[in-house]
Amino acid sequence: MITIALSKGRIFEETLPLLAAAGITPAEDPEASRKLIIGTNRDDVRLIIVRASDVPTYVEYGAADLGVAGRDVLIEHGGAGLYQPLDLEIAKCRLMVATRNGFDYDGAVRQGARLKIATKYVQQAREHFAAKGVHVDVIKLYGSMELAPLVGLADAIVDLVSTGGTLKANDLVAVEHIRDISSRLVVNQAALKLKEERIQPMLDAFAGAIGSGAIGQ
Numbered sequence: 463m464i465t466i467a468l469s470k471g472r473i474f475e476e477t478l479p480l481l482a483a484a485g486i487t488p489a490e491d492p493e494a495s496r497k498l499i500i501g502t503n504r505d506d507v508r509l510i511i512v513r514a515s516d517v518p519t520y521v522e523y524g525a526a527d528l529g530v531a532g533r534d535v536l537i538e539h540g541g542a543g544l545y546q547p548l549d550l551e552i553a554k555c556r557l558m559v560a561t562r563n564g565f566d567y568d569g570a571v572r573q574g575a576r577l578k579i580a581t582k583y584v585q586q587a588r589e590h591f592a593a594k595g596v597h598v599d600v601i602k603l604y605g606s607m608e609l610a611p612l613v614g615l616a617d618a619i620v621d622l623v624s625t626g627g628t629l630k631a632n633d634l635v636a637v638e639h640i641r642d643i644s645s646r647l648v649v650n651q652a653a654l655k656l657k658e659e660r661i662q663p664m665l666d667a668f669a670g671a672i673g674s675g676a677i678g679q
């Protein structure tokens with residue numbers, strides 16, 4: 463059995479064309495089902511539905527052979543034991559620093575102020591501000607980061623931005639770009655060795671689909 467770990471929502475949706483290129487069709491829609499193990503048209507392939515940030519853990523420990531995870535998630539996880547052969551060019555967005563509209567971020571940085579930063583991406587926030595020589599207190603959140611500057615929890619957030627619609631709706635502005643994000647295929651290294659005959663053709667099919675334009679944003 464080959465087990466592929468995916469998260470519900472955009473990763474699942476945007477991985478469907480890749481799976482199709484490898485001849486794999488899920489038997490059910492995870493949005494419509496409460497099942498966490500989903501069969502496919504292939505007896506030897508199944509999908510497991512996990513939180514986006516848990517995908518690297520399932521693959522690292524070999525509970526899944528393959529997975530799809532955002533670069534944001536992979537950097538926070540550390541990527542230990544994971545082979546990352548393909549940038550799938552899906553779920554594209556940017557990791558950014560954002561503040562309330564009108565907050566003088568550049569001034570605060572110039573004056574050497576100690577900034578409170580709310581984020582789910584603690585590791586990347588620490589690295590970003592350390593590299594700039596800015597002192598920060600990082601406050602860990604699990605979602606809705608955009609709220610933090612509005613209620614005085616933080617001076618700035620580090621969060622993902624795609625259309626910019628969420629920032630705009632909350633009167634926030636992006637003030638710094640940290641990195642571009644897309645999702646990658648992650649593979650358990652031991653599984654690749656043991657099941658190479660079945661996994662390698664999947665990697666080849668996925669790789670072919672990326673270049674073909676079969677996969678949208």
Ligand SMILES: Nc1ncnc2c1ncn2[C@@H]1O[C@H](COP(=O)(O)OP(=O)(O)OP(=O)(O)O)[C@@H](O)[C@H]1O
Nearest residue numbers: 471472513514515532533534535553554555622624
């Ligand atoms: N607005 C967006 N546009 C495009 N890609 C995004 C966007 N937001 C997140 N992503 C990417 O998609 C991945 C999955 O996002 P998703 O919203 O499904 O999970 P999550 O809510 O961030 O994770 P978790 O459930 O573990 O808290 C993220 O890790 C990121 O790489």
Ligand SMILES: O=P(O)(O)OC[C@H]1O[C@H](OP(=O)(O)OP(=O)(O)O)[C@H](O)[C@@H]1O
Nearest residue numbers: 605606621622623624625626627628629
């Ligand atoms: O720039 P935009 O196009 O508005 O996208 C940005 C939003 O997308 C992500 O949230 P998501 O939609 O994944 O919600 P979640 O964090 O609650 O899963 C991210 O955390 C931002 O809030």
